[in-house]
Amino acid sequence: MTLDRRELLAGAGLIGAAAALGLNRPAFAASEKTLGNGKVTILSDGHMSFPTSFMYPDVADDAMTALLTSHNLPTDQLEPPCNLTLYQTGDRIILFDVGGGSQFLPTTGKLPDALDAIGLTPEDITDVIFTHAHPDHLWGLLDDFDDLLFPDANYYISEPEWAFWTDPDTVSKVREDQQGLAVGSKRRLEILSDQITLFKPESELLSGIYAHDTSGHTPGHCSFEIREGSEQLLVLGDALAHPIITFEHPEWPFGQDISSERSIITRKRLLDFLATRQMELIGYHLPYPGFGRAERHSSAYRFVAP
Numbered sequence: 001m002t003l004d005r006r007e008l009l010a011g012a013g014l015i016g017a018a019a020a021l022g023l024n025r026p027a028f029a030a031s032e033k034t035l036g037n038g039k040v041t042i043l044s045d046g047h048m049s050f051p052t053s054f055m056y057p058d059v060a061d062d063a064m065t066a067l068l069t070s071h072n073l074p075t076d077q078l079e080p081p082c083n084l085t086l087y088q089t090g091d092r093i094i095l096f097d098v099g100g101g102s103q104f105l106p107t108t109g110k111l112p113d114a115l116d117a118i119g120l121t122p123e124d125i126t127d128v129i130f131t132h133a134h135p136d137h138l139w140g141l142l143d144d145f146d147d148l149l150f151p152d153a154n155y156y157i158s159e160p161e162w163a164f165w166t167d168p169d170t171v172s173k174v175r176e177d178q179q180g181l182a183v184g185s186k187r188r189l190e191i192l193s194d195q196i197t198l199f200k201p202e203s204e205l206l207s208g209i210y211a212h213d214t215s216g217h218t219p220g221h222c223s224f225e226i227r228e229g230s231e232q233l234l235v236l237g238d239a240l241a242h243p244i245i246t247f248e249h250p251e252w253p254f255g256q257d258i259s260s261e262r263s264i265i266t267r268k269r270l271l272d273f274l275a276t277r278q279m280e281l282i283g284y285h286l287p288y289p290g291f292g293r294a295e296r297h298s299s300a301y302r303f304v305a306p
């Protein structure tokens with residue numbers, strides 16, 4: 001962390017407030033684990049906050065309330081964190097998704113500060129891999145001046161994801177309340193058109209990084225298996241978005257999925273895969289830092305944090 005940044009944070013009251021609370025820790029937490037010879041770091045981009053009924057409009061209120069109450073969770077509001085995965089291996093520094101940036105929500109867009117807190121600059125990022133093109137994953141691509149935040153990086157997104165969001169007809173195909181987001185995502189992807197690499201789902205896009213087709217949330221949504229020696233870890237993106245609802249009721253429709261039917265098939269297949277392989281996962285919106293596993297439980301699954 002530079003002195004300038006420290007002064008800036010202190011000026012914003014962040015370090016001061018933490019000190020007053022006796023919290024002797026950085027304003028932007030980062031969580032690390034090793035994976036073979038590589039290192040995975042989770043950076044917080046912030047969090048979001050939505051009414052439960054907006055996120056799950058097609059689930060009966062009493063069933064949802066009963067489930068959340070049984071886990072002592074608030075029933076009216078969901079507050080998903082946004083966990084960005086940074087993977088360092090050899091001379092590569094790879095970022096999976098880039099957060100919401102400064103033009104999405106005031107509670108997201110913390111990635112530049114999180115990078116700074118671990119001593120990296122945006123110029124250090126060699127590769128950016130997108131799970132999908134929703135704003136909380138893509139819009140952090142641009143800085144406050146609409147320039148690329150990661151000017152030196154290689155960018156990757158799946159072919160079907162690119163085709164969907166850059167299609168001029170997509171804006172009229174998505175739900176009315178999603179149209180502004182679709183316009184914003186199309187504009188951002190088009191800025192990358194000369195330098196982005198498209199890959200096919202179910203392929204190895206970079207050495208040691210395999211793209212699993214987890215479509216449904218969006219048409220080209222992918223989750224990424226990082227293979228380092230004998231170890232593996234799956235960067236889920238939004239394929240499993242809630243630690244209780246998604247794992248205990250993968251069949252419940254999630255209001256943010258573009259194809260509800262396809263998403264339900266994907267969630268069931270993915271949970272079976274993760275539980276069978278006992279593979280460690282990172283969930284973008286699972287409780288910070290998002291590390292955990294899926295275990296079979298009763299007639300469905302449960303999320304188990306380490």
Ligand SMILES: [Zn+2]
Nearest residue numbers: 134136238284
């Ligand atoms: Zn998301």
